[in-house]
Amino acid sequence: MIALDSIDRRILLELQKDGRLTNQELADRIGLSPSPCLRRVRQLQESGVIERYTAVVSPKALGLSITAFARLTLLSHASPVVDEVEERLRAIPEVVEAYLLAGDDDYLVKIVIKSFEDYEDLLRREIRSIPSLASIKTTFAFAVTKPQSPLPMP
Numbered sequence: 001m002i003a004l005d006s007i008d009r010r011i012l013l014e015l016q017k018d019g020r021l022t023n024q025e026l027a028d029r030i031g032l033s034p035s036p037c038l039r040r041v042r043q044l045q046e047s048g049v050i051e052r053y054t055a056v057v058s059p060k061a062l063g064l065s066i067t068a069f070a071r072l073t074l075l076s077h078a079s080p081v082v083d084e085v086e087e088r089l090r091a092i093p094e095v096v097e098a099y100l101l102a103g104d105d106d107y108l109v110k111i112v113i114k115s116f117e118d119y120e121d122l123l124r125r126e127i128r129s130i131p132s133l134a135s136i137k138t139t140f141a142f143a144v145t146k147p148q149s150p151l152p153m154p
Helices: 004-019 023-030 035-045 079-091 116-127
Strands: 066-074 095-100 107-113 133-141
Touching: 004 023, 004 035, 023 035, 066 079, 066 116, 079 095, 079 107, 107 116, 116 133
Parallel strands: none
Antiparallel strands: 066 107, 066 133, 095 107
C-alpha cells in the first residue's frame, strides 16, 4: 500500500468523478499549481494507484437493457480448472465483471445483454460449457440504485 497524503486523496477523488479534467482544472479544484499537480498525477500513475482511464458508457444507449448477476459454483477447484474458468469468463464480452468468492458460490459474474432471449442463448452457448460447472443461479437487476461511484479515500 502506498502512503497517500490529503492532496493525493483529493486528486484521486476528483479524477474518479471526472477522468477528463485537464491538469489546470484539476489543479484549480485541489488548490495546487499545475506543475506539482501534474507531477503528483504522474506519480500516482507510475505507482499503480491510478490503473487506467475509461469512459462510462450508458448500457441503455446501446440497447443493453438486461443486467444479470450469475453466481457460479464449480465441481472442482483444481488449478487447471479454475484457470480455464477464469480464462473463459474473461473471453465473454457480455461478462463485464467477474469476482472469485468465498462462501457457497465460487464466482459472481455481472452480465450486460440486450434481452432475456440473448441471456438464455449466452447461457446455452458460453456459460454452461464452462468446465466443472455445478450450478448457475441468476438474479436480474431491475434498476441501478447507486451507480459505480468513487472509492472511499481512507
